[in-house]
Amino acid sequence: MGVIETLKKVQEISLLIEAYEEELERIPADAERMLDDLREKLEEAKKIYHEKELSLKKSEGELEIEKDALKEKESKLNKGGTNPKELKALQDDIEARKKHIRLIEEEVKVAKDELSTIKAKIEEYEQAISKLAERIGGEANRKEELKALLSKKRSELEEALKELPEDARKLFLTLKKIYKHEVVAPVEIVEEGKPKYYCSACSIQLSKSEVDSLKRDKKSLHTCPYCGRIIYFKTKSS
Numbered sequence: 001m002g003v004i005e006t007l008k009k010v011q012e013i014s015l016l017i018e019a020y021e022e023e024l025e026r027i028p029a030d031a032e033r034m035l036d037d038l039r040e041k042l043e044e045a046k047k048i049y050h051e052k053e054l055s056l057k058k059s060e061g062e063l064e065i066e067k068d069a070l071k072e073k074e075s076k077l078n079k080g081g082t083n084p085k086e087l088k089a090l091q092d093d094i095e096a097r098k099k100h101i102r103l104i105e106e107e108v109k110v111a112k113d114e115l116s117t118i119k120a121k122i123e124e125y126e127q128a129i130s131k132l133a134e135r136i137g138g139e140a141n142r143k144e145e146l147k148a149l150l151s152k153k154r155s156e157l158e159e160a161l162k163e164l165p166e167d168a169r170k171l172f173l174t175l176k177k178i179y180k181h182e183v184v185a186p187v188e189i190v191e192e193g194k195p196k197y198y199c200s201a202c203s204i205q206l207s208k209s210e211v212d213s214l215k216r217d218k219k220s221l222h223t224c225p226y227c228g229r230i231i232y233f234k235t236k237s238s
């Protein structure tokens with residue numbers, strides 16, 4: 001394998017390593033904490049739901065009692081036979097009970113609305129929890145996979161670097177410290193009449209003497225006069 005071919009292989013492995021490292025960094029470490037937080041909120045909502053439900057049942061029971069009492073008073077009123085004082089007391093009592101019933105009915109309505117709101121919240125939390133739990137499971141698997149891939153690619157990189165002559169290896173590693181991604185770049189040829197040649201990484205146009213030197217001396221490494229990256233002519237196989 002020629003030096004350029006080996007450099008391209010080294011670069012390919014390096015790029016894969018960088019991609020895996022970036023993916024690994026993107027997997028959030030705080031998902032577990034988010035899950036705990038959601039579970040806490042769900043428990044709290046369930047507790048409130050339970051309390052409200054109890055209080056609703058109490059109100060409904062009270063309503064039943066009041067309605068029965070009202071019926072009884074109304075039938076007493078309809079039977080007649082009460083003296084005016086008793087009649088007045090009975091009518092006042094009926095009015096008071098009707099008012100009370102309206103109040104309880106309003107309470108029951110509000111409580112039912114609140115319960116349906118809390119129920120929707122609970123369902124929302126449960127869905128979010130199941131989604132997040134699934135995601136955490138998937139991420140844990142991917143994390144392990146990425147760690148295994150990284151250790152494999154890092155040893156492959158070490159081996160490939162050993163195949164390079166020392167000057168090429170040094171140049172590659174120095175450039176890698178400067179540029180995050182590509183450091184070995186093909187020459188880009190634009191064929192419009194007289195062909196023009198560019199460094200495909202930084203887009204600077206190469207002079208005729210640089211192009212000639214690239215064409216003439218295929219053994220040496222050539223670097224871009226502007227960005228310093230290693231440049232090469234693509235062959236049919238690359």
Ligand SMILES: [Zn+2]
Nearest residue numbers: 199202224227
């Ligand atoms: Zn360049």
